[in-house]
Amino acid sequence: xxxxxxxxxxxxxxxxxxxxxxxxxxxxxxxxxxxxxxxxxxxxxxxxxxxxxxxxxxxxxxxxxxxxxxxxxxxxxxxxxxxxxxxxxxxxxxxxxxxxxxxxxxxxxxxxxxxxxxxxxxxxxxxxxxxxxxxxxxxxxxxxxxxxxxxxxxxxxxxxxxxxxxxxxxxxxxxxxxxxxxxxxxxxxxxxxxxxxxxxxxxxxxxxxxxxxxxxxxxxxxxxxxxxxxxxxxxxxxxxxxxxxxxxxxxxxxxxxxxxxxxxxxxxxxxxxxxxxxxxxxxxxxxxxxxxxxxxxxxxxxxxxxxxxxxxxxxxxxxxxxxxxxxxxxxxxxxxxxxxxxxxxxxxxx
Numbered sequence: 537x538x539x540x541x542x543x544x545x546x547x548x549x550x551x552x553x554x555x556x557x558x559x560x561x562x563x564x565x566x567x568x569x570x571x572x573x574x575x576x577x578x579x580x581x582x583x584x585x586x587x588x589x590x591x592x593x594x595x596x597x598x599x600x601x602x603x604x605x606x607x608x609x610x611x612x613x614x615x616x617x618x619x620x621x622x623x624x625x626x627x628x629x630x631x632x633x634x635x636x637x638x639x640x641x642x643x644x645x646x647x648x649x650x651x652x653x654x655x656x657x658x659x660x661x662x663x664x665x666x667x668x669x670x671x672x673x674x675x676x677x678x679x680x681x682x683x684x685x686x687x688x689x690x691x692x693x694x695x696x697x698x699x700x701x702x703x704x705x706x707x708x709x710x711x712x713x714x715x716x717x718x719x720x721x722x723x724x725x726x727x728x729x730x731x732x733x734x735x736x737x738x739x740x741x742x743x744x745x746x747x748x749x750x751x752x753x754x755x756x757x758x759x760x761x762x763x764x765x766x767x768x769x770x771x772x773x774x775x776x777x778x779x780x781x782x783x784x785x786x787x788x789x790x791x792x793x794x795x796x797x798x799x800x801x802x803x804x805x806x807x808x809x810x811x812x813x814x815x816x817x818x819x820x821x822x823x824x825x826x827x828x829x830x831x832x833x834x835x836x837x838x839x840x841x842x843x844x845x846x847x848x849x850x851x852x853x854x855x856x857x858x859x860x861x862x863x864x865x866x867x868x869x870x871x872x873x874x875x876x877x878x879x880x881x882x883x884x885x886x
Contacts, residue, residue, distance in 0.1 A: 540631050541755040541762030542858070542883065544572035545851035547745035550712040550839035553648040554742035558587075558597065561744045562604035562644060570640065573748035574758030577606060580748070581636025583613045584627045586620035586643040588843045590655045601644060612636065619643060620745065620847030621808075621869035621879050627749055628768055637751045643844030644744035652740065652842050659872055661776055672810075672873070673737055677729035679782040679874045680813040684731060686783045691731050694812035695722040698735040698837055701815075705834025712741050712839040735837075738810040743841030745848040763854035763883045767795030770869075770879035777874045788821035788868065791880040797866040802828045804856055804865035806849035810836045814875060818868055822880070832856070846870065850881050857885040 546569035548554075548561055570577050583605055587598050598615045607613065612635075616622045620643020627639035653671035660666040660675070683689045696719055705714035717735070725733045755762040771787035771794075774780050792798045805828050809815035819830060831837075833852045836845050846869025853865040862885070869879040 538632055538634070539752045539755070539764060540628055540749055541759065541764045542747055542850070542854035543574065543750045543755055543759040543762055544569050544748045545745070545855045545858070546572060547710050547848055547851065548743050549710050550741045550743040550841055552712065552740060552742070554646060558601050558644050558646060558744070559604045562601055562642065565744050565746050566604055566640070566642060569746040569748055573750070575638050575748060575750060575754070580638045580640050581612060582627055582630045582639040583611055584615065584623040584639065584641050586616045586618050586623040586843050586847065587645060588617060588655070590658065591645055591647060591650045591652065591842055605640065605642070618843070619869055619871055620844045621850055622770070622871070624747060624749070624847060624850060625768060625770060625879065628765060631749060631751050637754050639749045640746065641749065641847065642744060642746035643847045645842030645844055646742045647740045647842045648742050656873070665776070673729050673732060675777060675873045676737070676811045677732045678777070680731050680736070680811065682782050683813050683817070688783055689813050689816050691723060692719065693816070694736050695719045697812040697815050698722060701831055701835045701837040704832050705838035708833045708838065710839065711834045712739055714834060714838060732811065736812040738836050738840035741839050741841045743839060743844065745841070745844045745851055747847065747851050747854070759858065761858055761860060761885050763857035763885060765881060766884045767797060767880070767882035769794035770877065772877045775876070782874050785817045785821040785875045785878060788818055788875065788878040788880065791878050792822045792866070795880045795882045797880050797882045798823050800825050802864055802866055803862040804829045804832060804853055805868070806831055806833060806835065806852045806865070807868045808836050808846045808849050808870045810840055810845070812837065817875060822866060822868065846879065853883050857883055860885070
């Protein structure tokens with residue numbers, strides 16, 4: 537296996553409504569992350585992006601976004617209709633095969649252009665579940681209720697998760713929601729879908745993030761302290777939420793074991809938990825040590841740019857290692873209903 541590291545990370549400010557289009561968002565972001573990497577754009581061997589055409593409202597919208605990446609002279613490029621974390625996985629595999637020594641990865645989404653809660657309904661069984669048209673919030677509410685009934689969480693604990701993440705986001709200039717919250721005030725709010733209130737759900741966010749990967753000696757040449765990817769794995773569970781135990785995240789646990797993250801010794805963890813009750817599920821599946829700092833950026837509850845929130849989790853951990861604030865950390869990304877598919881990335885500094 538080749539040594540591969542994150543050598544730079546950048547993200548746009550996460551906002552409720554971004555007046556610029558995707559290309560205008562990326563045309564500033566991509567030069568920023570490339571310049572920070574120390575690798576000239578023409579020397580980057582592979583480019584991979586993650587996005588969702590359903591949000592943009594037009595097919596092959598990622599092709600338009602390539603205008604910002606620069607596709608001339610011709611480049612080796614690919615795209616996943618997934619969160620940018622899975623684009624990073626594809627780029628990592630590309631480097632492992634020896635086809636390139638560096639890669640640019642980015643993800644973007646303008647959730648304000650559509651209704652993410654309805655769009656992800658299209659991920660459900662098209663014969664038995666999707667025709668009922670449950671939104672992502674309704675499906676997540678079923679999972680939250682099962683956790684509460686199993687004694688694994690409570691509405692107060694969920695509100696405490698929201699308050700903690702928003703407080704942590706005060707230190708993150710790119711966060712959308714940040715500030716001190718009173719737990720009792722949060723619990724006094726009406727339900728969106730019992731037992732979920734507004735603070736239990738991800739905000740509608742427009743944003744983008746990007747990462748540059750480099751292998752071996754190139755990474756050491758351009759970065760004083762690369763964030764080495766020591767393990768990377770993702771697993772998928774059954775499509776139907778009714779076919780699995782929603783009170784545990786088995787795919788996260790298996791991915792963590794395969795990536796080597798379950799061994800412990802972690803300083804920081806960024807978990808992609810769009811709903812408050814899911815943070816407990818993910819941290820439990822990862823087996824995080826007590827001293828590990830969870831979501832110092834505020835996590836997905838402070839900003840949830842569609843199709844790049846997972847890539848941002850990897851970038852946030854990598855940035856803390858690049859800056860010397862952490863020695864070893866784990867990042868998690870999720871996709872699908874009720875944590876159906878999960879990716880775990882173990883990063884470490886030298």
